[in-house]
Amino acid sequence: MRGTLNESQAAVLAVLAPGGMLTVAQLARDCELTQYRARAAVSALCSRGLVVGGRGRRNARYEITARGRSVLATRGRAFFPRPAKARV
Secondary structure (H helix, E strand, O other): OOOOOOHHHHHHHHHHOOOOOEOHHHHHHHHOOOHHHHHHHHHHHHHOOOEEEOOOOOOOOEEEOHHHHHHHHHHHHHOOOOOOOOOO
């Protein structure tokens, strides 16, 4: 698992990237994941230091870290490729 992102984790990072703090329920809705998959992704990302927040409270909120932004920029490209530039 080290060094890789799965699709759920990449989606969570992408949703958190613009900023702000979101609950697991909000992440699940915005990423179009089940709450179980969103919670699993957040847990994995927290353990890797890519997301911080929420110490066990039901409505805990999470935010992306600088390291998470860096990983999304490098490894997230596989899930969110940039659109090709139009040739003129």
